[in-house]
Amino acid sequence: MELWYTEQHTDNVKFSLKVKDHLFTGQSEFQKVDVLDTFEYGRLLTLDGLVMVTDKDEFIYHDMIVHVPMAVNPQIKKVLVIGGGDGGTVRELMRYKSIEHVDMVEIDKMVCDVAREFFPAISCDLDNERVSLYYEDGIKFIKSKKNEYDLIIVDSTDPIGPGEGLFSVEFYTDCFNALTENGILTNQSEGAMYETHAKELVRSHNKIKNIFTISKIYQGNIPTYPSGYWLFGFASKKLDPIKDLQADAWNAFNLKTKYYNTDLHVGAFAIPNFVKETIENGTI
Amino acid sequence: MELWYTEQHTDNVKFSLKVKDHLFTGQSEFQKVDVLDTFEYGRLLTLDGLVMVTDKDEFIYHDMIVHVPMAVNPQIKKVLVIGGGDGGTVRELMRYKSIEHVDMVEIDKMVCDVAREFFPAISCDLDNERVSLYYEDGIKFIKSKKNEYDLIIVDSTDPIGPGEGLFSVEFYTDCFNALTENGILTNQSEGAMYETHAKELVRSHNKIKNIFTISKIYQGNIPTYPSGYWLFGFASKKLDPIKDLQADAWNAFNLKTKYYNTDLHVGAFAIPNFVKETIENGTI
Structure with missing residues (x-):
């Protein structure tokens, strides 16, 4: 089964990364925090579903x-x-x-x-x-x-x-x-x-x-x-x-x-x- | 119905644009030629399914x-x-x-x-x-x-x-x-x-x-x-x-x-x- 993470860059543009594993999900007092392991960019941190940082870039x-x-x-x-x-x-x-x-x-x-x-x-x-x-x-x-x-x-x-x-x-x-x-x-x-x-x-x-x-x-x-x-x-x-x-x-x-x-x-x-x-x- | 064009940038990365209309498709002697009208980038020319040029960029x-x-x-x-x-x-x-x-x-x-x-x-x-x-x-x-x-x-x-x-x-x-x-x-x-x-x-x-x-x-x-x-x-x-x-x-x-x-x-x-x-x- 293929898993993909998709970020909506605008209403009309999407960016998707193939995912090995969803390593963490949590809801803090301020925002939703997720960690994914992706094939191209390594580990990826999202806040409220938006990419903050990846291992690769x-x-x-x-x-x-x-x-x-x-x-x-x-x-x-x-x-x-x-x-x-x-x-x-x-x-x-x-x-x-x-x-x-x-x-x-x-x-x-x-x-x-x-x-x-x-x-x-x-x-x-x-x-x-x-x-x-x-x-x-x-x-x-x-x-x-x-x-x-x-x-x-x-x-x-x-x-x-x-x-x-x-x-x-x-x-x-x-x-x-x-x-x-x-x-x-x-x-x-x-x-x-x-x-x-x-x-x-x-x-x-x-x-x-x-x-x-x-x-x-x-x-x-x-x-x-x-x-x-x-x-x-x-x-x-x-x-x-x-x-x-x-x-x-x-x-x-x-x-x-x-x-x-x-x-x-x-x-x-x-x-x-x-x-x-x-x-x-x-x-x- | 929402139509999206997706280009596979690598096996593990996809880029997608929301499409208004598929204006042209043709197969020349050399390659497949398509024109899409997209919401974010205007008209888009693809050759063999890869973006060549868009109105916007x-x-x-x-x-x-x-x-x-x-x-x-x-x-x-x-x-x-x-x-x-x-x-x-x-x-x-x-x-x-x-x-x-x-x-x-x-x-x-x-x-x-x-x-x-x-x-x-x-x-x-x-x-x-x-x-x-x-x-x-x-x-x-x-x-x-x-x-x-x-x-x-x-x-x-x-x-x-x-x-x-x-x-x-x-x-x-x-x-x-x-x-x-x-x-x-x-x-x-x-x-x-x-x-x-x-x-x-x-x-x-x-x-x-x-x-x-x-x-x-x-x-x-x-x-x-x-x-x-x-x-x-x-x-x-x-x-x-x-x-x-x-x-x-x-x-x-x-x-x-x-x-x-x-x-x-x-x-x-x-x-x-x-x-x-x-x-x-x-x-x-």
Whole structure:
């Protein structure tokens, strides 16, 4: 008997993966959590039925959300991760010996528990001694923080369900205030190929650009996300992702990465005209 | 009743589009030709059941296979297109008033006929007076040509069926001989995310790099192709796609493009480490 997992990317587009086994299903206080073992992508975590992470392509997402800001400011010492319960973001951060401390705030403990059990290669640094893990609401957590973090990474779900508040003006303002003078915010910013995602991209970009001095969009190829083309936001108080790129300093870290390199960093900000227009127009 | 078209991207991955109508089905001497009207991507042409082109995302493929070489040598005057029966490649070429003549060799007349009937916005320049259209085998056509074309574009199907010979050492050697001193060859080079495509990528790249002085791979985001991440080959006798990029000259053409721009041109050659390794190792 063949089992297939299907994600509805839009009402009119479906993406399906052949499944070996349904390893876990649970309902947390916040969302439905499932783990599948697939033939092509290895293990797959879904939240409310949407792909969050797979063994095969998680390196792309995590490379892009972590190494891009690290190459713009290799002196980053203190980091806040909001969401990111699978642990991939923290794992990439922990490869920098120069990072002193990471606060990670994941609202849903079940995501971390499931990652620890089913995704050992992704969750391996959740209990690193340089990481403080809080099972709390990131929106509340950040309110008391002022001028504290060099980098905030919002590694969230889509702006529906528990992730919704992470796309609000109030939250972005709190991020701005929690960042140091050289502070950078990166976040996953949805896609641009389908209208539903492009609307959210524009909505969040419009908010962020009113709060931060610098606000740019960059791209990555994530085959298990809708259309395979995904966007990230880079916002900062003063550092420009291209002009301030410290390629030599980043290369001196000597990290082996499967996706990211400093040429690709520059290329990631060279977005297609239709995406540029979507963002500049502020409507779709 | 809901109708869905499904393409099997690998044995274990499927991509499905909701269909309004099945507009055409035919069997030519070479392949099965179908046209569907889909909700998300508009009209869709399949050959032997694989997506070739859709109304919604065709601009990405055609921008990348045409404007990349044109920006490296804006003086291109004579072009050979092999395949490309839908007409999108010729349409983009015809936007350059400086191009004097295009020979287009499409083995399957049914593809052009169907494009003329169902894809008027793509096929609009198939009968341009600067285009000579031959319904012949490109492999045979090119044999008699020496030092004649400034650009050859191999706009082919995958290396199975009628497209297979377009991925051979003999054919690439004939392309080399048919090109002028500044000659450039671009071709669609499959993907890198799935093993079946990556194998073909490596196979064709290994052949081309033994024949041409310069041989590079560049990337584009094509959501209806497997994994949404697709690669193109750039080969030439002496022009380098980055060092010889003539951004100002290309911008002076003043073409409005929906995907391509000269920053993206540079970024398209900044490929991820895993693709670089696949190509450099010459095996996967």
